[in-house]
Amino acid sequence: MTALPPKSDVKLGLVIDLDTCVGCHACVISCKGWNTENYGAPLSDQDAYGENPSGTFLNRVHSYEVQPEQGTAQTIHFPKSCLHCEDAPCVTVCPTGASYKRAEDGIVLVNEDACIGCGLCAWACPYGARELDKAAGVMKKCTLCVDRIYNENLPEEDREPACVRTCPSGARHFGDLGDANSDVSKLVQERGGIDLMPELGTKPVNKYLPPRPKDTGNEIDILAPLLAPIATETSGFLGWLDRTLERI
Template structure:
């Protein structure tokens, strides 16, 4: 089970567009909302002084000092990348952690999980979180219970985070198909892997923020160099001497 498949028929995953993401946290909420059903993602002290809980998706925000341009703020969603060479799968001693041969989704079989936490250690991206109430590992399922769910309207058969994103910063599709929406996006916009040096070969890709060009001069800039004239000018000179 914990041997990785040689190749998968489909390579389902996400493209996350850092250019359009506004960091609204809607994907975090939708993810928690959908996956909280059934067995659930527990919270500890949710309304108390030190709340904590299990989330499968978190949104960071970073500032980037750009060498010859204005600084940029980039909001950055982080979740499982469904790696082709997933180190979280091979370390699992029970076979609970596995990658599906048919579509490449990395899943946890909670009935076989012993909660040793080794898979979370093996993941460079912090994609796995141990549920403090259930003692088993939780991770993004790519909403496997939505994407194939024929009881849902077709428009809803995509991951909850993608469905909810108000700025269309998240895209779902099959990377094995070069003609798919996500493959084209990656080709057009230079989609990239996170920490390629870790050798994980992630399926999910990130699109870089578009180049913003040099910063335009502020419309208020002329006001910075105002010289006082007349009485005000005389006062300015006199007061400057005191």
């Protein structure tokens, strides 16, 4: 059923650190790699080596420039995938029951065997987290790597989403945001994690950690005195050498 399940205590999700993300797009590639070979229809590309390539991705990295009122602008890389919202509008609009939220862990999934490819769930999502695959004609979205996180055939360290596993800067964290004592919940608490577009009432599970405050560029370094300009007038042996060479 596409009715939302009763509130679950377990809320699996991601915490993304905008301070440490370097915008390398490794998460985008590992996501596409894992999800094109595993759960559901592959993530197709159209005209991949031609003039106008496009394709289906479940995770994309935007880059933004933020200009504070004073000081220099900051570049912030911004990975975006499904936020596994508590009040997921994409679930209730689905006419076939293909789009659903799991009661046991809150993951939002698409049952591709029931999807008619009407695209209404993608319209209902504010975040652009769902893409209709052009080749398969069914809706694709982040599964939170449901086929990795519970997969006992994988070594334990690999039982987390592919994007988290691959991130070289440790900007992505996976865990239970319903448990106030989990590492991810503590991280959100410490760093003041935020929701995207809270005004739309979707209650995203995934949180974003805002960049830490940057220095303003006006502060004087403690080593500054050692960097004072050397005397412009030379004296002694080097002074004599300088003057002599100048005359030649």
